Amino acid sequence: MLSLITPLMQIIEWPMRALQRILGPRKLAWVFLLPNLFLFGFFTFLPVILNFFYATTGSDHILLEDRPYVGMRNFDELMNCTSYLDPNSCQIDLFWRAVHNTLWFIVLQVGFMVFFSMTTALILNRKIRARGFFRAVFFFPVLLSPVVVALVWKWILQDQGALNAVLDHFGLQTVNWMLSPTWAFAWSVFISVWFHMGFYTLILLAGLQSIPRDVYEAAAMDAASPWRVFRKITLPLLMPTMVVVLVLSLIKGVQTFDEVYAFTGGGPGSATTLVIQFIYQNGFAGAPRLFGLASAASILVAIVLIALTAVQLWITRRNANG
């Protein structure tokens, strides 16, 4: 690898030397920044601007000059509901079904995830043997690809799968998990928690280990009960990390697509269709391609995400400043 990189770097050296002579070393900084700014400009900032053009134009053409201006019609269509609590009363009922699913998904997923990663982190923070091994075990699924995670669980949950065999063995009623809307949704939440839990465990564990030891020693001197130590020392001192975990998992929860889509395809029916899948289906999978609707929906998602990210940045900055 190195033998390949060195000549490449030497080749780039000639034009860079010439540029340095023309611009001077200070302005050369922009040359170093250029490739990065080019990529950010074209593939992040320009899309953000164009997104508004798509959201305010109609038809299924991809080229902007072919798309007639429709104002806020796409947003109006998305928001046209008699009652936001009942997706059936909405013009684009699938969007609201996806919103409802996503909200439920986030509440359950974030709740279970915070609970289980907290429990795991607290246990891993005890004086236990083979801590490195156990930590690696809980972290391991984080590295798998979403599609692999989905298939691993699909194989267990299929009609003739291992779980039904175990239920059968104990004389319990088997269930065709993937065909029941409620179960498919519940398992989607479960595999998502299984998949991402290790990541948050790791962050919480780091938070726990950064709590100074002498605070605990002082509590031991005062013969404080373990429960009291947890409530009065561990929990308050872990709060900043907890908030980071909460916000991060919310941000990622809103964007969940991969593992659920590979697991259920959004079905049965639309029981597990989440908002990002709605965007994907309208923009890229369905047969009139409703780019405007997809863009409008993604702008609504972006507003939620930007608010959450702003909170996250504010918290990290506050934590960093002590």
Add this chain to the structure above:
Amino acid sequence: MTAFLTRTRGRKRLHWTDWMAYAYLTLGVLLMFGPVLWLVLSSFKTERELQNYPPRLLPYVQKMETVPGYDKPLPIYKVTAGPLAGQEVAQIRRIGLISQVVKPSDPKTVLKVPFKDRKAVEHVALATSNYSKLFERFNFFRFFYNSTFITVMATLITLLVNSMAAFALSKYQFRGRGLVMALIIGTLMIPPTVVLVPLFLIVRDFGMIDSLWGVIIPGAATPTGVFLLRQYMLTIPDEILDAARMDKASEWKIYWRIILPLSAPAIAVLAILSIMWRWNDFLWPLIALQKQENFTLQLALNSFRGEFTTDWASLLAMTVLTLVPIVVVFAFLQKYIATGIASTGGK
């Protein structure tokens, strides 16, 4: 021995909460490793074994024997009832409810055994037929190549582009630096999931839809990468750079001869993260790659999963082959990956 096993650091005996902790962790090991292990075991079962219900834990293979007078090895059965009870026979063919069998010791005489009175003779063994069939039936190497090409090229470009930017942002004072930093923080707020439609148009205008470059280029610059490297480069003392400038080294030479080697630990972390992101990437490749020959492993896996009927034999083998590279990387670099992911917030 028990005393040794139950000894904990600092304390004499295990408290009941310790038992609870170990119970939880053991359950955790089962729940985290079990499903993946089950998938790997299943992938080594024959196609017929996969259809067995209830499934058995370990993969079994039926005993086969070459009998004189027959071209192919014949499957061996044990007869459970009738005059031949207890003997092992080789089945030639099955007609309705009757199996035609021969004794391996006496291949000339064809005997008839009711189909329900025979049981397959099996032993635990790994059947590799799913894997060999995978290579015959699907263009597995093509998908593997696509995934590898995307992962390697994207990681190299990410490292080069982001380290250049980090160098400029950490080692130069220039007007507009604050603005650039603000812009890069801004990109943190815009995940690709919310700009899919216009991104598709732009990548299409660059002529990169349905090309591997269309997957590689858009995500090559990452704010996480720039920050990670910049934080590390800030710790490199400027005196080294000044000394190099005294020796008439060009700025580019300072970058790749001094800064890059000194930032190796941070670059390694970013490389590992980038490899993981790229290998496991799903949504954008799903949109950008349309012809099957351009599919990555993840897309191929997803496309072979049907809603009701699924060719599990091939799918299981392919899933195992997709997760092996990451598991190998993980086994060697576990500690770095964990710290890398924890310090950057995942993505």
